[in-house]
Amino acid sequence: MKTLAASLTLATALAVMPQMAGAQDYPTQPITIVVPFTAGGPTDTVTRLVAQAMSADLGQQIVVENVGGAGGTLGAGRVAQAQPDGYTLLLHHIGMATSATLYRELPFNALEDFEYVGLVTEVPMVMVGRPDLEAETLEDVINFVREGGEDVMYANAGIGAASHLCGLLFMEAIDTQMTTIPYQGTGPAVTDLMGGQVDLMCDQTTNTTPQINEGSIKAFAVTVPERVESLPDVPTGAEAGIDGFEVSIWHGVYAPKGTPEEIVQRLSQSLQVALADETVIARFGDLGTVPSPAEDATPEALQAKVQSEIDLWRPIIEAAGVYAN
Amino acid sequence: MDIFSNIAIGLETALSWNNLFYCFLGVFLGTLVGVIPGIGVLSAISMLFPITFYLDPTTALIMLAGIWYGTSYGGNTASILLNIPGTPANAVTCLDGYPMARQGRGGVALLMTTVASFTGSTIGILLLMLFAPTIAKYALSFGSAEYFALMVLGLVAASTISDGSAVKGLAMVVLGIMFGTVGADIYTGTPRFSFGVLELTDAISLIALAMGIFGVAEVIASVRNVHPGDIDRESVTFRAMKPTKDDMRRSWFPMLRGSSIGAFFGTLPGTGPSVAAFMAYAMEKRVAREPKRFGKGAIEGIMAPESANNSADQTSFIPTLSLGIPGSPTMALMLGALMIHGIAPGPSLMTDQPSLFWGLIMSFWIGNVLLVILNVPLIGVWVRLLMIPYHLLFPAVLMFICIGTYSVNNSSFEVWLVVFFGFLGYSMRIFDFPAAPLLLGFVLGPMMEEHFRRAMLLSRGNFSTFIDRPISAVVMALTAMLLVWGVWSALKQRKRSRANLAPDPAGAS
Numbered sequence: 001m002k003t004l005a006a007s008l009t010l011a012t013a014l015a016v017m018p019q020m021a022g023a024q025d026y027p028t029q030p031i032t033i034v035v036p037f038t039a040g041g042p043t044d045t046v047t048r049l050v051a052q053a054m055s056a057d058l059g060q061q062i063v064v065e066n067v068g069g070a071g072g073t074l075g076a077g078r079v080a081q082a083q084p085d086g087y088t089l090l091l092h093h094i095g096m097a098t099s100a101t102l103y104r105e106l107p108f109n110a111l112e113d114f115e116y117v118g119l120v121t122e123v124p125m126v127m128v129g130r131p132d133l134e135a136e137t138l139e140d141v142i143n144f145v146r147e148g149g150e151d152v153m154y155a156n157a158g159i160g161a162a163s164h165l166c167g168l169l170f171m172e173a174i175d176t177q178m179t180t181i182p183y184q185g186t187g188p189a190v191t192d193l194m195g196g197q198v199d200l201m202c203d204q205t206t207n208t209t210p211q212i213n214e215g216s217i218k219a220f221a222v223t224v225p226e227r228v229e230s231l232p233d234v235p236t237g238a239e240a241g242i243d244g245f246e247v248s249i250w251h252g253v254y255a256p257k258g259t260p261e262e263i264v265q266r267l268s269q270s271l272q273v274a275l276a277d278e279t280v281i282a283r284f285g286d287l288g289t290v291p292s293p294a295e296d297a298t299p300e301a302l303q304a305k306v307q308s309e310i311d312l313w314r315p316i317i318e319a320a321g322v323y324a325n
Numbered sequence: 326m327d328i329f330s331n332i333a334i335g336l337e338t339a340l341s342w343n344n345l346f347y348c349f350l351g352v353f354l355g356t357l358v359g360v361i362p363g364i365g366v367l368s369a370i371s372m373l374f375p376i377t378f379y380l381d382p383t384t385a386l387i388m389l390a391g392i393w394y395g396t397s398y399g400g401n402t403a404s405i406l407l408n409i410p411g412t413p414a415n416a417v418t419c420l421d422g423y424p425m426a427r428q429g430r431g432g433v434a435l436l437m438t439t440v441a442s443f444t445g446s447t448i449g450i451l452l453l454m455l456f457a458p459t460i461a462k463y464a465l466s467f468g469s470a471e472y473f474a475l476m477v478l479g480l481v482a483a484s485t486i487s488d489g490s491a492v493k494g495l496a497m498v499v500l501g502i503m504f505g506t507v508g509a510d511i512y513t514g515t516p517r518f519s520f521g522v523l524e525l526t527d528a529i530s531l532i533a534l535a536m537g538i539f540g541v542a543e544v545i546a547s548v549r550n551v552h553p554g555d556i557d558r559e560s561v562t563f564r565a566m567k568p569t570k571d572d573m574r575r576s577w578f579p580m581l582r583g584s585s586i587g588a589f590f591g592t593l594p595g596t597g598p599s600v601a602a603f604m605a606y607a608m609e610k611r612v613a614r615e616p617k618r619f620g621k622g623a624i625e626g627i628m629a630p631e632s633a634n635n636s637a638d639q640t641s642f643i644p645t646l647s648l649g650i651p652g653s654p655t656m657a658l659m660l661g662a663l664m665i666h667g668i669a670p671g672p673s674l675m676t677d678q679p680s681l682f683w684g685l686i687m688s689f690w691i692g693n694v695l696l697v698i699l700n701v702p703l704i705g706v707w708v709r710l711l712m713i714p715y716h717l718l719f720p721a722v723l724m725f726i727c728i729g730t731y732s733v734n735n736s737s738f739e740v741w742l743v744v745f746f747g748f749l750g751y752s753m754r755i756f757d758f759p760a761a762p763l764l765l766g767f768v769l770g771p772m773m774e775e776h777f778r779r780a781m782l783l784s785r786g787n788f789s790t791f792i793d794r795p796i797s798a799v800v801m802a803l804t805a806m807l808l809v810w811g812v813w814s815a816l817k818q819r820k821r822s823r824a825n826l827a828p829d830p831a832g833a834s
Contacts, residue, residue, distance in 0.1 A: 069734050179782060
């Protein structure tokens with residue numbers, strides 16, 4: 001398998017030789033960014049905002065292509081096999097690292113098949129509960145869960161979803177099991193939470209902020225070290241007195257392995273420009289997140305992130321014994 | 326009255342030239358997308374999504390929504406004329422629409438379904454305007470136990486959806502359910518019947534299945550028995566569009582019943598126009614005095630589902646707008662358009678953004694009127710589609726089916742699925758297996774499983790949850806009544822036919 005992969009890489013490298021000459025005047029044609037999810041979701045929104053700003057900097061149009069399916073692995077697999085010429089990129093979230101454990105068979109390797117361009121943003125998550133839950137603080141919630149155990153119903157948006165990961169981490173942090181109720185997507189899960197059919201859920205601020213501010217669900221803690229601007233009254237996990245409950249849905253930009261160094265650098269530089277763009281900052285703010293700082297929008301930072309997150313999630317997912325295929 | 330000032334705000338927004346233009350563009354594209362089999366509303370909206378970047382959010386939403394409800398107007402055209410559903414929500418319209426077209430009443434069918442669509446939409450919009458927050462709150466009390474009960478009711482009600490052999494019908498429902506089980510089990514992640522194919526872990530797409538079984542199969546079958554001049558030219562003239570008095574009389578109640586069923590299913594996130602259309606058809610057949618007319622060009626069989634899917638299209642905005650929760654991937658896209666512009670969709674949308682909310686709703690009225698104006702004169706044009714020589718028409722239909730299924734996930738795998746289901750559908754035709762029950766099983770089966778298992782998880786394995794919860798109990802009781810009634814009327818009928826048969830067995834028929 002390894003020799004096959006190696007010879008394939010060599011073959012593709014040979015095939016793109018002529019184009020490499022043009023790396024200096026890159027880009028000379030429109031660029032495609034693959035989003036491995038359907039249009040309209042949070043990742044898609046993030047991508048389109050960044051793509052627009054990057055396209056202004058690069059002077060070429062950037063086309064966003066949605067290749068959804070199998071928890072984002074189909075789209076990532078497609079980019080892994082694409083021409084490494086800098087004209088096909090991938091914007092993927094934390095699933096890049098978790099799929100390495102969640103999927104026992106994958107069409108790509110997150111550590112070997114990509115060049116890293118940089119981190120885009122880290123979307124915080126927030127622990128929320130049904131509106132009539134008799135808990136006001138995260139401490140109440142922890143007591144409620146410890147008392148109720150498996151009678152407590154925790155909703156998630158499907159296996160491998162952000163809400164699934166957050167739940168796993170929470171249960172590990174407080175060392176108590178709840179009953180997990182999977183849904184097909186965030187929409188129906190939040191609906192049932194609002195309707196009081198389930199007790200708890202933890203999802204990205206992008207999906208829950210409006211309902212929290214409206215009071216139709218209760219928020220207990222955000223899962224990042226600092227409070228979130230759009231939810232000023234919600235404490236952090238650490239403030240609420242629980243350690244190890246930090247998780248964010250980070251997004252990164254990738255290129256296929258073998259993409260020339262200078263092109264990757266050019267893209268990374270363009271990403272940094274995009275993340276400093278005022279519109280991008282403002283829209284990210286509306287989504288409850290902030291762009292990654294320039295030092296994180298680099299190949300090194302993203303590579304380190306992917307590596308450390310694979311190591312973080314592997315034991316948690318394996319302990320839970322859930323796999324997506 | 327508050328509502329009048331809201332309507333005024335809404336009209337002011339919706340009637341601005343810009344919004345009027347994009348509303349027209351939306352419904353026009355919607356009609357087109359609906360007429361062309363294969364290209365569904367989801368692919369159309371995702372393709373146009375990037376444009377919304379450059380538009381004002383209200384305008385963007387008006388356009389996207391126009392595409393959404395416009396497809397239901399256009400979608401019945403291919404169902405009626407070609408026996409190929411324009412969208413899955415129009416599949417059930419084939420059952421009686423196509424026979425009508427064969428009888429030279431295609432024009433009547435198209436005109437009447439436009440009326441049905443408009444009526445359905447009107448009722449849907451009225452509910453949306455007057456009761457959105459109340460309905461949304463009510464919809465929240467539907468948990469998985471309730472959904473499951475509804476699905477059972479639906480399956481029982483629709484069990485007579487096709488004529489012919491009951492065993493074959495049942496077999497097809499089961500086959501549909503089996504296709505529905507393909508993919509990763511949402512509770513455990515275990516891949517079922519995926520044969521190691523990563524694409525199959527995502528389940529079979531409804532578009533691919535519907536387009537294969539109905540679309541491709543129809544094309545193959547038609548190619549086999551093409552008779553040039555099959556359609557007589559008389560049936561496409563403007564005069565032939567005029568419905569008879571009998572048509573009108575028969576249409577009223579199916580339209581009203583269809584609209585109510587559609588409105589109901591539209592408000593529940595997770596169900597939608599396809600389920601609504603099936604239920605409405607099943608309901609009509611149940612209440613009909615002569616159920617035998619169904620499947621042979623009964624006008625009730627097109628009026629009910631076509632008003633139901635439009636009504637559901639409109640009321641599905643209720644949970645989307647008043648709770649900020651999308652009930653379907655298409656609705657998620659529309660909310661995405663709002664989020665890109667920094668508008669948080671949610672319960673406060675109505676109060677924070679009145680011009681957006683009411684502007685959108687008023688644009689629904691305008692859009693629906695535009696659709697009627699657009700559709701009635703176009704009927705003549707559409708019917709002439711049948712005049713296109715088949716050697717041009719069918720390749721074009723196949724091409725559009727391929728483009729449509731490909732574009733949802735930009736995946737060629739889905740196109741292969743269409744090919745597979747095309748052959749399956751054609752074999753089913755040869756052996757006289759009905760396609761509608763298969764689609765019904767495919768749509769309802771996975772939903773039933775999902776909700777049943779979730780209800781079980783939530784009640785910690787207690788079956789009485791279906792009876793303890795009041796809404797679920799009522800629905801279950803209705804189902805039981807329907808079953809008893811079905812058995813009773815079948816017995817009565819048998820007794821009667823036996824009584825008829827007894828004195829003169831030879832002359833009974």
